[in-house]
Amino acid sequence: MAGSGELFKNSDGKWSFRVLTSKGDVVAENGGEGFKSKTSARATLARLLKGGYNGPITDAATLTCGQEITQDTTLQGDLICSTSPALIIAADNVTLDLNGFSITGKGTLARGGPAILVRDVNGCTVQKGTLQRFGAGVAVMGGSGNVIQNLTVADNVGGDEGDFGDGITITDSKDNRVQGNIVARNGPYSGISLLGASTGNEIRDNIVTDNNMLPGDPAAGRQDSGIRIEGPGANNNKVLGNTVTGSGGEGIVILPTCVNRETQCAGSRPNKGNEIADNLSHKNGTSGQGSGIRLFCVANPVAADGTTVKNNEANENRTHGISIDAVGNAQPGPTKNKVSGNRAQDNAQFDGFDGNLTPKCNSNTWEANEFGRVNQPCVGGKPPKKG
Secondary structure, three states: OOOEEEEEEOOOOOEEEEEEOOOOOEEEEOOOOOEOOHHHHHHHHHHHHOOOOOOOOOOOOOOOOOEEEOOOEEOOOOEEEOOOOOEEEOOOOOEEEOOOOEEEEOOOHHHHOEEEEEEOOEOOEEEEEEEEOOOEEEEEEOOEOOEEEEEEEEOOEOOOOOOOOEEEEEEOOEOOEEEOOEEEOOEOOEEEEEEOOOEOOEEEOOEEEOOOOEOOEOOOOOOOEEEEEEEOOOOOOEEEOOEEEOOOOOOEEEOOEOOOHHHOOOOOOOOEOOEEEOOEEEOOOOOOOOOOEEEOOOOOOEOOEOOEEEOOEEEOOOOOOEEEOOOOOOOOOOOOOEEEOOEEEOOOOOOEEEOOEOOEOOOOEEEOOEEOOEOOOOOOOEOOOOO
């Protein structure tokens, strides 16, 4: 004989229900906040008894929102948090394995911080799951030698006045590796970022796509970068083998630095000795302008120094394929960036661009590139082969 259902009123005046066996034993009871009307409770119970909730069965998460992780931990179910950070790694040499599950932010407070905060620790790993709808997916703050890998980091959009707005962000930390992640629809700043004195980090083999989000309105666009090295003092990092597409602004960008605007940026440390190699950076600039790879600068800030840009491909971007801006007034010395072995075509303005006109290309070296259109002869290169 089939089981049955029973309706009852809670002490708070709301309606609830329980499911009974044919012998009258209780096998399930509604554990939610209850229903305002008896009719709503009856309708849900009827649907349950008729098999209307015949879906997959998953284990509940064993972690709680805001918990500090101090030992190797494997997530056993999805986790939904209305505040952030959802989880905090607070001890060295810890692995947090999401085990294919997701951590999802819910509401405005979740947008104020990251899903996972890696807080001033060394040798930790975060891997194998989905992080979504926070102000950032993963934030590495301080420490060194951490690994962020095999995650899907999507739809993390920081607030209008918050500190977060990236999929994965590293601040004042060294020798970390960000590898094999899918980073999509984050903003309003970038998919992956290196901030402050972040040195010796490696961003490798990630898919970084459609990072072009305004806070509060995922359908709107903004000057949101795919991979962003901001600094100041973000030195000797490597951006290798990534695929970057659909960014609001630049695909891969190294920003200029300015510690003190009152001194017109004098004394700022450049972002120095970074390597951008073997990446595909296509169809960026969806907000209206943006290059595949750009060493950015404006009038006063200190431009990137000693950058190696090699063996990349940058096609169909809204501004240039590969671009070096003219140095600012506060530049302490020659930039000596080297651009070699790259391929770019079908970009809206130039495939290769150097904004330094006097002297031409300044101290930058362009060699053995395949470009269709360039803005001055020192950029050079032979036209790329079609097909």
